Structures are given as C-alpha cells and as structure tokens.
Amino acid sequence: MPTFIHGKNTAVYIDEFDLSSYFNDVSVTLDNDTAETTAFGDTNKSFILGTRGGTLSMSGMWAADTDGSDEELQALLGNATTPILTIRQGAAAIGSRAIIAQANETNYAISNPVADVSTISADFECTPNQVSNLTFALAGGVQLTAGASIAHGSLGDLSSVDNAASSANGGAGTLHVPTNTVGGNTTIKIQHSANNSSWADLISFTVVGSSAKTSEIKAVSGTVNRYLRATASTAGSSGSITFMVAFARF
Amino acid sequence: MTEVRMSKYIATGGATGEADIEIAGKTYSAGDTVELVGKKDLWLVEQGYLKATSKQTSKGDK
Numbered sequence: 001m002p003t004f005i006h007g008k009n010t011a012v013y014i015d016e017f018d019l020s021s022y023f024n025d026v027s028v029t030l031d032n033d034t035a036e037t038t039a040f041g042d043t044n045k046s047f048i049l050g051t052r053g054g055t056l057s058m059s060g061m062w063a064a065d066t067d068g069s070d071e072e073l074q075a076l077l078g079n080a081t082t083p084i085l086t087i088r089q090g091a092a093a094i095g096s097r098a099i100i101a102q103a104n105e106t107n108y109a110i111s112n113p114v115a116d117v118s119t120i121s122a123d124f125e126c127t128p129n130q131v132s133n134l135t136f137a138l139a140g141g142v143q144l145t146a147g148a149s150i151a152h153g154s155l156g157d158l159s160s161v162d163n164a165a166s167s168a169n170g171g172a173g174t175l176h177v178p179t180n181t182v183g184g185n186t187t188i189k190i191q192h193s194a195n196n197s198s199w200a201d202l203i204s205f206t207v208v209g210s211s212a213k214t215s216e217i218k219a220v221s222g223t224v225n226r227y228l229r230a231t232a233s234t235a236g237s238s239g240s241i242t243f244m245v246a247f248a249r250f
Numbered sequence: 251m252t253e254v255r256m257s258k259y260i261a262t263g264g265a266t267g268e269a270d271i272e273i274a275g276k277t278y279s280a281g282d283t284v285e286l287v288g289k290k291d292l293w294l295v296e297q298g299y300l301k302a303t304s305k306q307t308s309k310g311d312k
Binding site (some may be wrong): 157189191195196197198199200201202204221222225 | 264265268269271274290291293294297299
C-alpha cells in the first residue's frame with residue numbers, strides 16, 4: 001500500500017534562510033524539451049528528446065520582517081550568485097525526503113487584495129552551475145538532519161540513513177545554517193559507510209564561522225556507500241546551531 | 251587459543267586527501283596509522299581510504 005505524506009510538513013530553505021513560515025505552497029516541475037521529427041508521409045507525429053529543466057514555484061504571505069519573505073525574495077531577484085534551495089517533503093526527521101536545487105529567481109510578485117492577506121509568489125529556474133551532472137538541475141534525496149536547533153555540547157554524529165544499497169554515480173549535498181549562536185567554528189560533514197559502523201568523510205562543507213549563517217552545495221563523484229549520516233563538531237563553548245543537511249544520489 | 255589477525259594501514263584522506271575516517275568511534279586523519287581487526291572495515295581499503303603499511307601480524311592470547 002502506498003505511503004502518502006501531507007503537504008503541511010513541507011519546509012523551504014533558500015540559501016541561509018528557513019522561509020517555511022512564509023510559504024504555503026511549493027510546486028516542483030521537471031520538463032524535457034522535445035523537437036518534432038515528423039516528415040512527409042508519416043501518419044503519426046514523432047519527436048526526439050532535447051534538454052531537461054526544472055522549475056520551482058512558491059507562494060505564501062508577504063512580510064517585511066528582517067530575513068523575511070519580502071526582504072529575501074527581493075534580494076535574490078537578479079542576484080549574481082545562484083541561490084541554493086532545499087525543499088523538505090514530509091516530517092522534519094532524518095530520512096525524510098528532500099529536493100535539492102540550484103535555481104535563479106526569475107519572478108517575484110506581491111498581491112495586496114482589499115479583503116485578504118497580502119501574498120507573494122516567486123518562481124525559480126534551476127541551473128546546474130557547480131554541479132554539472134545535477135539532472136534537471138535539481139534532485140530528490142534525503143534529509144540527514146531534522147533541521148532542529150542543537151546545543152554546542154550536543155553536536156556529534158547524527159542518525160544514519162540506510163539506502164539499502166550503494167550507488168555509483170556520486171551525488172550532491174546541501175547545507176543551510178539559518179540560526180547560529182555557537183561561539184566558535186563549527187565543522188559539518190556528510191559521511192558514508194558500507195557497514196553502518198566505520199565511516200569516511202564524503203563531503204566536508206566549508207567551516208561555519210562563529211555565529212555565521214551560511215549555505216553551500218557540494219558534489220562528489222563515484223561510489224556513495226549504502227549508509228549516510230551528517231556529523232558536526234565545534235570548539236565553541238556556548239550557543240546552539242540550527243542546520244539542514246540533505247543529500248541526493250545521482 | 252584465540253588468534254586476532256591485525257593489519258596496519260595508513261589513512262590516505264581518500265580522493266581529496268582530506269577525508270577523515272572513523273573506526274570504532276575513533277577518528278583518523280590522513281597520515282594516521284590504523285590497525286584493522288577482522289574484515290568488516292576492509293571497504294575502507296577497497297575504496298582507497300586506507301593503504302597497507304606492513305605485512306599482517308598475528309597476536310595470540312593463550
């Protein structure tokens with residue numbers, strides 16, 4: 001029997017911001033261009049496949065908060081740096097599905113109806129950039145963190161996710177740090193394992209500075225072992241950090 | 251007599267030269283010497299995270 005999930009648990013991370021509380025709808029679309037090859041004498045139309053693409057469309061509520069929907073969506077429009085996005089599907093739990101992407105914001109709209117809340121909508125067009133083998137410029141993967149705040153003294157190895165088998169074509173991982181009060185550098189990694197016992201670093205994200213908010217996407221090639229986990233450590237002696245890590249296999 | 255076969259390896263850092271590995275809760279960086287007991291962690295050798303440094307040794311306790 002299929003396992004369905006409710007859309008209410010969706011979360012939206014764009015760069016170093018968790019904008020989930022501003023959105024109430026996210027749509028992801030994958031498409032593949034075709035070119036028609038129908039010739040004289042043919043009875044049926046025929047096509048050949050062209051290039052693939054992905055888009056994300058979001059809508060929700062307008063707010064003028066610092067780091068809120070209006071401020072960030074205005075700032076991202078036309079930004080030279082392509083935003084990094086992670087869309088969590090389902091519960092905020094390690095192992096839940098997530099979609100990761102790099103995508104330029106191509107449209108931002110504000111609506112102010114006389115009898116309703118002011119709303120926003122934004123469209124993002126995916127582009128592979130640093131991750132050239134990111135099919136459709138977005139990929140489905142898994143959450144390796146629950147996206148919850150972790151105190152500096154409780155950082156360490158998080159629970160592993162079992163993919164049931166290894167994969168051979170690499171993958172990409174995303175990191176979003178929307179909240180950080182740790183008084184020191186924090187190192188965040190994705191590790192993989194063939195036996196869920198011994199581990200090797202798969203992706204080492206750039207060290208997160210004291211109280212820094214950041215985001216990053218990194219790709220790897222080759223074997224990705226059956227088990228994945230996120231791990232974090234800090235030399236800081238105060239504060240906490242909220243971070244989302246997701247990984248998609250190619 | 252119980253025989254424990256141990257092999258010594260050096261952590262390579264993997265393809266990037268910077269990857270740490272963790273075995274039995276202990277973290278090893280590139281250049282560190284690692285002793286493996288048994289076969290369950292040999293995937294680290296097969297995938298290039300460890301390379302052999304010496305012939306296998308045997309330690310027995312009677």
